[in-house]
Amino acid sequence: MFENIQTPKNLIPSDPRFGAGPSKVPVEFLEALRETGTNLLGTSHRKPAVKNLGKGITEGLRKYFNLPENYSVVYGNGGATLLFDMIGLGMVESKSYHFTCGEFSKKWFKSHHKIPWIDAEEKAVEFGEGQLFGDASDIDADMICVTLNETSTGVIIDDLPVINENQILAVDATSGGGQVACDLSKVDCYFFSPQKVFASEGGLFVAILSPKARERALKISDDSTRYVPEIMSWKQAISNSDKFQVYNTPSISTLFFLNEQIKLMNESGYERVVQEGKAKAKLVYDWAETKSYLSPFVKEQRFRSNVVCTINVDESLPVDSLLKKLHDEGVVYGIEAYRKLGQNQFRIGVFHNVLQDDVQKLLDLLTYYLEH
Numbered sequence: 001m002f003e004n005i006q007t008p009k010n011l012i013p014s015d016p017r018f019g020a021g022p023s024k025v026p027v028e029f030l031e032a033l034r035e036t037g038t039n040l041l042g043t044s045h046r047k048p049a050v051k052n053l054g055k056g057i058t059e060g061l062r063k064y065f066n067l068p069e070n071y072s073v074v075y076g077n078g079g080a081t082l083l084f085d086m087i088g089l090g091m092v093e094s095k096s097y098h099f100t101c102g103e104f105s106k107k108w109f110k111s112h113h114k115i116p117w118i119d120a121e122e123k124a125v126e127f128g129e130g131q132l133f134g135d136a137s138d139i140d141a142d143m144i145c146v147t148l149n150e151t152s153t154g155v156i157i158d159d160l161p162v163i164n165e166n167q168i169l170a171v172d173a174t175s176g177g178g179q180v181a182c183d184l185s186k187v188d189c190y191f192f193s194p195q196k197v198f199a200s201e202g203g204l205f206v207a208i209l210s211p212k213a214r215e216r217a218l219k220i221s222d223d224s225t226r227y228v229p230e231i232m233s234w235k236q237a238i239s240n241s242d243k244f245q246v247y248n249t250p251s252i253s254t255l256f257f258l259n260e261q262i263k264l265m266n267e268s269g270y271e272r273v274v275q276e277g278k279a280k281a282k283l284v285y286d287w288a289e290t291k292s293y294l295s296p297f298v299k300e301q302r303f304r305s306n307v308v309c310t311i312n313v314d315e316s317l318p319v320d321s322l323l324k325k326l327h328d329e330g331v332v333y334g335i336e337a338y339r340k341l342g343q344n345q346f347r348i349g350v351f352h353n354v355l356q357d358d359v360q361k362l363l364d365l366l367t368y369y370l371e372h
């Protein structure tokens, strides 16, 4: 239905990457990497050039999140999916409790549920809905799990659960980390993969641990009755990260891009990054609310993401062919609905590096097509 419409040149965004992750890596980062020439890629990750990247990442995140002195920054290979298992195997004593609202929060719950020697319980809401956590201190579980930004639906959290001194609060911050407001001093294990707000590549995890989470992880690591594969050992991850190292060989370019992005985000500071995300998301939600054929998928405003905006489109305008056309032209990448959600929907990533002008152009371009 859109094949014969020509894309107006003045509505083409300066960069086509609006996906929900991997997100836009600035071309300047690629140029900066090229400038390292023979001194970084292809050198040992146990030598200063790479260890300095680890130091930059650790210190940069401490500054960005204003972390309490006694918090640890831990990283390793495997991404957030590996951490789902690593947390279940090595940080839960006997039971985890999961607030779920979409594919990723459910995936985390399911990974714990499969581990025979712990219990996992789920409190689910419909996809597209958020939930308020309130007081979780009475819940009979030693870990409470929440997802900062549910990437499949574009739902963020609005509060943090209140926990007791024996509980660990773990937050999957994969797609919202750094851009969705969150007081990390109230979180014990805040983890993410760096290919979203942090504009790097996948395959790495970063976990920011409170002393309580660190102590729990080290205690379970020392429990000889529990088998945990060495690649998922918290002890290995923590002791290596303390020395700005990664247990096994990391992707050096991933560390490089992550460090560049942290430097960039520190120029603005956390609060401004959050606000800029909100301003871009507001453009998208306001647009959806003024058009009769659009509506925000997330009905309650306080749960609408300032990172990934999901917008339903009237069934009379099937968007698949439009998105394929824009993709083939190299004009817009990656704004399809989450594949398993099966909605006629746009899912637009407004991560830190996506320019506000480009968001506006994207909306104007979609309007042009949908109203043509």
Ligand SMILES: Cc1ncc(COP(=O)(O)O)c(C=O)c1O
Pocket (backbone or CB within 6 Å): 021, 078, 079, 080, 081, 082, 104, 105, 147, 149, 150, 151, 152, 172, 173, 174, 175, 193, 202, 203
């Ligand atoms: C909220 C959330 N958690 C976990 C993951 C898994 O991350 P990874 O693919 O880096 O393992 C994703 C990926 O998109 C995500 O969005």
